[in-house]
Amino acid sequence: MAASVIQLQCDCKNDPWGKKGGESLAGRLWSQMPDASPLDQSQTYSEMWMGTYPSVPSRLASSGELLQDHIKNNPELLGSRFCDRYSTEVPFLPKILSFEKALPLQLHPDKKLAEKLHAYDSTKFGDSNHKPEIAVALTRFELFVGFKPIEELREIIRLGPLQEILPKYEHVDEKALRETCRALLKLSERDASSIIDKLKHLPASDLGAKHQHIPKLVERLSEQYSESDNGILIASLLMNYMALEPGEAVCVPADSIHAWLSGDILECMARSDNVLNTGFCPRADRDNINLFTQALTFKPQGQEASLLQGQPSSFGSTQKTVEYAPPFSEFNVLGVSLNGKEMETHAVLHSPSILVVTEGSGIMATGQADNYDLREGSVFFAGPEAKLQFATHGSLNIYRAYATL
Ligand SMILES: [Zn+2]
Known part of the structure; x- marks a missing residue:
């Protein structure tokens, strides 16, 4: 009978937003794997994946066999109750992430949309599964998650630089938020960079008490990405900005917009890699704006809604x-x-x-x-x-x- 506790050998990705060398917790943990090479201090180490997802699969440390093959051949390792429900696939995917600049602004489609996208383009949307995820801070963790509450959005939409480009809304509601989001994403490079520049220089007196951090944040994000990345506008203006201490966690339901900004975290998600990106990434990578704004749940709410209490x-x-x-x-x-x-x-x-x-x-x-x-x-x-x-x-x-x- 196969041993029920198995040491694994995992892989680490090198996305450009990862922390470098020994600064990266993901890299440090990965470098302890039985046959990992020493850390390259000039290389970024972004995500160590643990599980059976085929693009970055884990192996048995003892033999190098894929964990997925091993449990397929030994289904007793999962148990019959489990296999009845999930077959022989591990339905969750834990990762260690280390990043010092923002990850792409993204959402993970819910089950219904994931099925539709998969049917429409199975290369791009390889999974018909949903992808809700949680993130636990391992070091101080800065992030954007969900849209701000309506009262705050009302103040934001009144800001001078936005008045110039947005329609006059009679009511600031979910519909107005969706339109604002679409308008900001569709801005040309020139218009986006001009608004970003104005926001950087907004005097504190123009900003309500809850929004004083915006000019600095816009500046920081535009240093990380281009001066004209539309994602900067969505994240810094419309989304909740949070900073978590180690052990604190957030939960992102499917469809909810989020972007991680800095820190080291443990992330766990349903087994899926479906993601719609729309900012903090090159323009060519951006999934169709209409698809994105259509998929998004435009539900304004405070940051408490995303906190997951251990x-x-x-x-x-x-x-x-x-x-x-x-x-x-x-x-x-x-x-x-x-x-x-x-x-x-x-x-x-x-x-x-x-x-x-x-x-x-x-x-x-x-x-x-x-x-x-x-x-x-x-x-x-x-x-x-x-x-x-x-x-x-x-x-x-x-x-x-x-x-x-
Ligand atoms: Zn995500």
Whole structure:
């Protein structure tokens, strides 16, 4: 019978917005993989993926076999209850992301739209699945998520530079927001750069108390990208800007607009790579603006709506585990944080999981003969009936994503 706890070998991507060399947590964790090469300090390391997604698949550290092939040949590793629901694919995809400039402004289509897009262009939209995602801050994490509440948008739309280009709305409502968004995205390079320039120089007295950060933010974003990137206008004017501390998390439902700005995070999403991009990326990459504004849920709301509070998990034996349970299906994430001589045992999850050590070191006992050394960058797949115990002599931070059944 196949071992139910398997050490994995994962890959890291090198997108241009990633942090460089040893600055990148994703890179540092990846460099601890059994056969990784040393970090190149001039190279960006953006995303380490853990799981069975075919474009960046994980392998067994012991043999190099693809995890996907291994579990297909050993479906008992997933359990029959799991296979009835998800077949032999891991339905979630955890990643470590490290970035120092904004990722593309994006949304992930909901199931209905994903099916439509997949039927329309299966090369570009390879999945018919939805892609809700959560992000847990591992270092200070700055981001944009969702549209500001209506009262704030009303003040924004009244700003001088926008009055010049927007129609006069009778009511600022969801329809006006959609039109504003479309108008900003469709601005020519010249018009976009002229508005960006005006926003950078807006006097504080023209801006309400909640919007004082806008000129600096516009300046920072235009240094990262071009002076005429329409995404700068959408993000800095219309979206909620947030900064999270380690352990704090957000949950992005499908269809909701978001962009990550800086930090190191653990991201977990439903198994899918469907994404519509529209800013902080070259013009040619931008998915059709009509498609984008059509797909988007124009639901103005405060930043609280996206916060995902970690709750003490009933799986943990000594309250050292918090659980991030997004209000959609497929997966939850457990976060374990141990210090000194602390230990934590997880009750059997009855569902397969993938765990990663993001900080510190320790030991993992599996209830079977073998114990494993844990260190930064250790990644494991655990079968549904695995009973895991974690211990440290210093500090140990682990994240463990599992499928909800
Ligand atoms: Zn995303």
